Amino acid sequence: MTLKKLIASVLARSPLPSVTRRAHRRQLSILMFHGFASGALRPFENLEHKHLEVAKWRMFAGWLAQKYRVIPLSEAVDCLERGKSLPDYSLCVTMDDGFRSTHDLAFPVLKELAMPASIYLATAFVDETRPIWVDRVSYSLIQAGQGYAELRAAKARLKNQSQDQIEQAVAEIERQTGHAMPLNVNDPSMPATQRSLDWDQIIAMRDSGLVEFGSHTCTHRIVGRCSREVALDELRHSRRIIEERVGGRCDLFCYPNGTPGDFTDESESLAREAGYRATLTTVPGWNAANASPFALRRLGVNNELNLTRFQLMVSGVMARLEGYGT
Numbered sequence: 001m002t003l004k005k006l007i008a009s010v011l012a013r014s015p016l017p018s019v020t021r022r023a024h025r026r027q028l029s030i031l032m033f034h035g036f037a038s039g040a041l042r043p044f045e046n047l048e049h050k051h052l053e054v055a056k057w058r059m060f061a062g063w064l065a066q067k068y069r070v071i072p073l074s075e076a077v078d079c080l081e082r083g084k085s086l087p088d089y090s091l092c093v094t095m096d097d098g099f100r101s102t103h104d105l106a107f108p109v110l111k112e113l114a115m116p117a118s119i120y121l122a123t124a125f126v127d128e129t130r131p132i133w134v135d136r137v138s139y140s141l142i143q144a145g146q147g148y149a150e151l152r153a154a155k156a157r158l159k160n161q162s163q164d165q166i167e168q169a170v171a172e173i174e175r176q177t178g179h180a181m182p183l184n185v186n187d188p189s190m191p192a193t194q195r196s197l198d199w200d201q202i203i204a205m206r207d208s209g210l211v212e213f214g215s216h217t218c219t220h221r222i223v224g225r226c227s228r229e230v231a232l233d234e235l236r237h238s239r240r241i242i243e244e245r246v247g248g249r250c251d252l253f254c255y256p257n258g259t260p261g262d263f264t265d266e267s268e269s270l271a272r273e274a275g276y277r278a279t280l281t282t283v284p285g286w287n288a289a290n291a292s293p294f295a296l297r298r299l300g301v302n303n304e305l306n307l308t309r310f311q312l313m314v315s316g317v318m319a320r321l322e323g324y325g326t
């Protein structure tokens, strides 16, 4: 057992997780997931560890069902908007992008546990089966024998550029490495993890009454780093497509990338202007009961976590140790 694992297992058995969990009980916890995987993955499929093995998902969700009151995000936003107190230990489950595995692997567990969740669709990914640009970069780099460090560097370089420049740069990376992801994520050569939801699957999840859908832009564009016109178009157009296809109001929005700088005060006012009543970020932390429903913080879950570390992270022990979320 490594020292890190040993420390984690000692902490998990100590009273600390229940102390920190209790300390956060009046705040809203929002967990961020992406895709799910049925087994071992090829390296390019999970360079950022964002596809969670379904066996872990089952354990994590089972623990959440025991320890938290999992509520739909729309219900939490209702409380925040009205200044009404949330039930103690309120927690929301969110899933970004619109991967098919949310239907095939995560949804059966949600149904077993009657656990609500919300999914944020990048509409070009779902409606046009176009790969998200980050996944294209990841595919090219790993196929060319590069790794996470190179992906981080490429993302950092690209995220400040316009979508046209991103398109060009991604095409250039594909040319240089000689490896390009098919431009249809549902191409038979693509592994299951990369595939997108279709509207029938989305409707089936909606009809369960457990899953609600929000927008994650059309092209996974970083809203705070593009022009006002482009940002507003992404916000409005994605919302319109989701409302037409899913029915009802689509008024929850999740920022692609979502770190400070990826959204700004202007992004927030554009989101309001486009008709959203809540926005989600990837800034780690909890949300106070009297918080605004805009720029909500989340706790990211990835496949590097095991059950012990997941419990320490969600309970708030990791935040105390690493100094975030305060």
Ligand SMILES: [Zn+2]
Pocket: 096, 097, 216, 220, 256, 257
């Ligand atoms: Zn995303």
